[in-house]
Amino acid sequence: MVGNLTVYGDVLDGRFRDRLKLDHQTGSLTITDIRMEHTGLYELETKSVMKRFFLNIFDEISMKDGDSVTLNSDLTEMKDDDVIQWRFGNENTLLAEINKQTDSMTVYEDVLDGRFRNRLKLNNQTGSLTITNTTTEHAGAYALDINNERKMFLLAVYDEISVKEGDSLTINSGRTEITTGEMFFWLYMNEIALIARTKQWDDNITVYDDVLDGRFRDRLKLDDQTGSLTIRNITTQHAGRYVLLKERGLFKALSVSVYGK
Structure with missing residues (x-):
């Protein structure tokens, strides 16, 4: 307690115990x-x-184009x-479901223009979902609903790129223009x-280049028209995985390796 500051870490069966820090x-x-x-919900x-x-x-699950991935339900037996129920994307599109009460199992692989056709395998014992031969169009948010409880997965299918130390790298958003409200x-x-980040409706563009001990300081440039990100004078410290998120789901993922001059 600092002044009139109190943290109630023992509420709700102690799920927040020793996890809360309040800036006074x-x-x-x-x-x-x-x-x-x-x-x-927090208020x-x-x-x-x-x-x-x-x-x-x-x-978060990271993988390469063409790989297979299993999203585990964490059940040993239903x-x-x-x-x-397994759902995908902003619209919560139903991909697959098992109902033990009616002894039914269904895979909806023709939804979303057939992007999941011949790629989905549902385990009828555990409820886990496997996606084979993934591409970037399968990247995004997946939701698993078990008896009205939800678990979320973010599947990132990474393109790979190598860049020389000291060069600049532009990671394209894939857009020619950001639409109003994105x-x-x-x-x-x-x-x-x-x-x-960019908020198109109020022309608010923010670059957080002082995070991570300032390793991105004076190196980041965000295009306010397309949302593409440029990293200047790149070093091995900047190697790693980058993700572009829209408000409700994955949009682009890139794995960057940096080699010496």
């Missing part, structure tokens, strides 16, 4: 060692401001009354850091 100057709340049980109330945050927690977020996934 800004009022910002940090949750450390975060887990699925911390998913949900901030002050005398003049009320804010709401919905926290989604994803298991029970007689279990209902499992938000783009660039993340450095090796240490899960937000390094740039």
Whole structure:
């Protein structure tokens, strides 16, 4: 307790115990060692401001184009009354489901213009979902609903690129123009850091080049028209995985390796 500052870490069966840090100057709340049980709605109330945050927690899975991936349900065997549904993307498109109550199992591989056709395998014992021969169009957010409880996965299918130390690298967003109302977020996934973002409706462009001990300082440039990100004078410190997120799902992923001059 600092002044009139209290953290209630033992509420809700202690799921926040030893995980909460409250900044006594800004009022910002940090949750450390975060887990699925911390998913949900958070509210901030002050005398003049009320804010709401919905926290989604994803298991991030990284892979290369053409690989297969299994999204695990973490069940060893389904029970007689279990209902499992797998969904994909912003629209929560239903991909597959098992209903033990009716003894039915269905894979909807022709949805979304058939991008999953002949690629989905559903394990009828555990409910785990395998996607074979993945491409970048299979990247994004997947949701597993088990008896009305949800688990989230972020599948990143990485393109690979090599660049020489000291050169500049532009990671293209794939867009010629950002549409009104879109938000783009660039993340450095090796240490899960937000390094740039754009909000097209108010021309708000922000580059966070002082994160990670300043390794990106004076090196980042964000194109306000396309959302593409340029890293100047790149070094081996900047090697790793980069992800471009739209507001609700993965948009592009790139694995960057840096070789010496």
